[in-house]
Amino acid sequence: MAKDKISSTRGKKPKREAQTDANNEEHQQLNLSTKDRRVFVEALINRQPVNDRLRDTVRRYRQAIGV
Numbered sequence: 001m002a003k004d005k006i007s008s009t010r011g012k013k014p015k016r017e018a019q020t021d022a023n024n025e026e027h028q029q030l031n032l033s034t035k036d037r038r039v040f041v042e043a044l045i046n047r048q049p050v051n052d053r054l055r056d057t058v059r060r061y062r063q064a065i066g067v
Helices: 015-027 034-045 052-065
Strands: none
Touching: none
């Protein structure tokens, strides 16, 4: 009985996958103005507390998906 040969594609990506990688890298960058950068960083550094409305939304979501 002959064994099936499996071709190796190690190190090579199909064209479609390579294009997807390029698109992902492109979409991971944010082009922000100086003002937008400041606002973004400020929001990361000084986070607002979670309010009751958000807590309720998360609770209902978790119930809906069964978590």
